[in-house]
Amino acid sequence: MNPRLPDALGALAAALGRLPGIGPRSAERIALHVVQSDPGGVEQLARLLVEARQRVRSCEQCGALTEASPCVLCTSPTRDSSVLCVVERATDVLTLEKAGVFRGRYHVLGGRLSPVNGVGPEDLRMGELQRRLAGGEVKELVLALGTDVEGDATAHYLAERFGGAAVRVTRLAAGLPAGTALDFADELTLGRALQGRQPLV
C-alpha cells in the first residue's frame, strides 16, 4: 500500500482489497476513484451494500438466495415439483437458472461432504432434504455437484440415503464440454466421456 495515501483512503483500499478478485492495485484505483467522484453516488453505493446484505437471505425451503422466503423458485406454479435439483451452493442455482435448462425445483446443500475438513451430513441441509422428500411429491433427485472426489462422495451418500423405488437419483452427465476439441480434454474427462458414451442409432 502507498504510504502517501491519506488514512481514510488507505483504509478504504485495504477493505476493498478483501473483496474477491480485487488485488491491491485495483483496490487503490477504485478507492482513488471513489474519493474523487460524486458524493451522492458513493453514498448510494454504501446504502446498496448494506441493503443487499440485509434483504437477501436464504430461502428457508430450498436454500437459494432470495428477498422473500419461500422464494419464487419454490412457489412458482409453472415449475415441476416432481424433480429436485441438488446443488452445493446458493450461487449454483443462479448458474443453472442463467443457463435456463432446468424447469424443476432446487435444494441447496450448503456444501459437500468432506471428512478431511470435518464436514459431515449433519453440517449440510440433509434433514431439510429428507423432510421435503417425505412429502412424496418428488420422484427424481438430480445431483448437480462438482465432479471431484468430494462431489463424488456426496453423490454416493445422497444416492444411498435417499434413492429407492419412490425416488430416482440421477447425476449430471460427465463428458466433454460443448464446443471444444478432443485435445483440450484431460485423461479423466476422456475416460468418463467414454464410459458414458451414448448410442446414436
Added chain:
Amino acid sequence: MNPRLPDALGALAAALGRLPGIGPRSAERIALHVVQSDPGGVEQLARLLVEARQRVRSCEQCGALTEASPCVLCTSPTRDSSVLCVVERATDVLTLEKAGVFRGRYHVLGGRLSPVNGVGPEDLRMGELQRRLAGGEVKELVLALGTDVEGDATAHYLAERFGGAAVRVTRLAAGLPAGTALDFADELTLGRALQGRQPLV
C-alpha cells in the same frame, strides 16, 4: 445481468459494475460475496466508503488528495520549496511519491489543455499556479505531463506563460523506459530518445 438475481443483489451488482476495472461478471461475483458474508464487515465497508469520500479532499494549495489542507507535502519543512512539479491529476502526485524520486513541492493542474474538448487555461488551476509563483520562492517548474499532443501543448503554454529569467521551466526527459530492449520501443519514442541523447564522456 442475471434476471434471477434478487432485486437488491442486482442493484448492488449494477452499482459495483460502474467502478473502474470491474466488469459485469466481477460485479456479480462481488455482490454474491457481499450478501453471503458477515454483516458487520459489509457495514464497515459501507462506512469506509462514505468516510473516505467525506474526509479526503483536494489540498487548497497544491491540489493533491489530503485529509488536512494545506497537505503534508505543502507544509513539510524538509521539502525543497524552490522546485515545483506540475502534474495533471492528483493521482500523479501519488505516483511520483511512490517512486520517491522528487523532493520538491507539487502543483496539480486538474487536467490539460484540450481545445477539442473545450478545456482552456481558465478551466485548469493556472491562476493558483500564478499566485504561487508570485511569491518568488520558486526557481524551477518541472513539468511532469503526459507525452501526447495535449501534454505537449500544455507544456508549451506553461513554458511561455511562466518561464523567464526568474523561473526555469523543465520537462521530464522523453526516452527509453528503464529495463526494456530496443525492439519494444515505438518509432516516436526512439526518435525522442535519439534527440535527447546524453554525452557519456
